Amino acid sequence: MYSVTNWIERKLGLKVNTEKSQITKPSKLKYLGFGFWHDFKTSTWRPRPHQDSVKKFKSKLKELTTRRWSIDFTTRLNNLNQIIRGWINYFLIGDMKTNLTKIDEHLRTRLRMIIWKMWKVASKRQWGVQKLGVNKDLTRLTSYVGNRYYFVVTKTCVVRSISKEILTRRGLVSCLDYYTERRNVRFN
DSSP states (O other): HHHHHHHHHIIOOOOOOTTTTOOOOGGGGOBEEEEEETTTTTTTTEEEEEEEHHHHHHHHHHHHHHHHOOOHHHHHHHHHHHHHHHHHHTTTTTTHHHHHHHHHHHHHHHHHHHHHTTTOSHHHHHHHHHHOOOOOHHHHHHHHHHHHHHHHSSSSSHHHOHHHHHHHHHHHHOHHHHHHHHHHHOOO
């Protein structure tokens, strides 16, 4: 580190902050929220959001999708959309398709839990799922399970009724769809 610092200060005339500067592998580096990975197909280093940035994004989404925070569902979706769009626009040059697929699935599950809790009683849950197009017998089995929210909303009946399309129609921006759309516009 000393020889590189000495050369930069002597030859280039720049001041080096030794507390912030480091010599490391690109895979260990975090720079402006980005990490880097080696693409063996093209033998290049490619940017992606650093794992700390992804954790921070997930915790922000978790904070906005807590069941105990009782706000209007439309307001909640608007807040989520702002966070999703902002984060994806910032990290757009990075490769994050796999991360966004997992985040998107988990976000939809958390929103299903919120909707399930909003319906409160079993009869309202049965009515809501039937209204979304599931037959009466299957809805009765699902509606009277109790307050095990995560268990219920991962069942096929609820996943089919409160699908990605329903949430999109309601106003949710899908992380993966928004990323691919913006990336195609920007890089094509």
